[in-house]
Amino acid sequence: MSSTVYLNGEFVPHERALISVEDRAFLFADGIYEVVRVYGGRPFDLEPHLARLSRSAGELRLPEPDGEHLAAVTRELIRRNGLDEGTVYFQITRGVHAPRAHAFPTGTAAPTVVVLTHPLSPEALAAGEQHRREGVAAITVPEQRWARCDIKSVSLLPNVLAKQQAVERGAYEALFVRDGFVIEGSSSNLFAVLDGEIVTYPACNYILNGIARQRVIRNARELGYTVREQGIPLGALDRCQELFLTSTTSEVMPIVAVDGKPVGSGAVGPVARALQAAYRDAVRALR
Ligand SMILES: Cc1ncc(COP(=O)(O)O)c(C=O)c1O
Structure with a gap:
């Protein structure tokens, strides 16, 4: 059965959710996105994700998204698509722009707003559990992204290339190294345990301030750990007691x-x- 997609104010079958070849996300990667995890049919941390979407929109001078409406759309899509375990994907672009020109369109161009759901298969869920139980491998790669990684933009080519390198080397994630510090993964934040303290790169323009990152910092402090938001030197990796990633998925x-x-x-x-x-306790508390 085809799933339902929300596109520009309408719920449409997936195969009819089509956008223009002159959409600015296609032409310029001129858009933003969010990914929200759904557990047992309930969205997790929806509010902070929608708040970050709104912040990303502001930073790119896109119109302010209607958070309440998007929350209602999320619930409706979960219902219509019978989503139990999976993700909700939001994308907002600067809309259709013809003829192609770099500067923002003037006049009536409306943003393109898409919301869709993806179920997680039992196999994918089991693989995630196994990875979390046994741990994964990572590689380091030089930073090649722009200096506004705090914006969750769909301009993800360096992230795509880094992740592909990780996959080709049998690793789960690629860790970006900027100025001698390992700062975050291609789609995740990085934490280290160094000298008994938890260390993670500060939320600044060089990383995405992950929603899972923020939750994990809060949890760690509640559990009595010291969390320092500072860089993890590449040269300190071999004396870390632990390393871990965080992300919504x-x-x-x-x-x-x-x-x-x-x-x-x-x-x-x-x-x-x-x-x-x-983290799992918080997920269980959703039910
Ligand atoms: C570059 C980058 N850093 C960190 C994250 C983790 O963010 P979140 O915890 O909000 O999923 C992501 C998620 O896609 C990401 O792309």
Whole structure:
């Protein structure tokens, strides 16, 4: 059965959810997005995701999205598509612009607004569980992105190329290195346990301030850990007790090897385990 997609104010079958070849997201990657995880038919952390969408829109001078309307659309799509475990994807672009020109369109161009759902298969869910249980490998790559990584823009080519490199080297994630610091993954934030403290790059223009990152920092502090928002030097990786990623879809994902070298003992550590449990408690509280 075809799923339903929300496109510019209408609920339409997936095969009829078509956008123009002159949409500015297609021409210039001129748009923003969000991904929200749905557990047991309920969206998780929808409010902060929609708040970040609104912030991204403001930073790119796109019209302010209607958060209440998008929340209602989310619930309606979950209902219509019978979504139990999966994700909701939001994308807003600067709309159709012909003839093609870099500067913003003047006059009546309306943004393109798309919301769609993707179910997670039992196999994908099981693979995620296994990765979280056993830990994953990562590689480091030089930073090649722009200096506004705090905006969740669909301009993701360096992230795509980095992730592909990771896949080709049998790794789960590529970690960007900027000015000698390992700052975040291609689609995740990075945490280290160094000298018994949790360290993660500060929320600034060089990283996306992940919604999972913010939740995990709160959880860690509630559990009594010291969390320092500062850079993780590339040269300190070999003395980290633990490393882990966070993201909406990966949750708390332990890294047990970087560039082929074990992290700490080479096994998932106690801090990642405690933070995985705290994250899962919050998910369970949704029900
Ligand atoms: C570059 C980057 N950093 C971090 C994240 C994690 O963000 P969140 O926790 O909101 O999923 C993402 C998610 O897509 C990302 O693309």
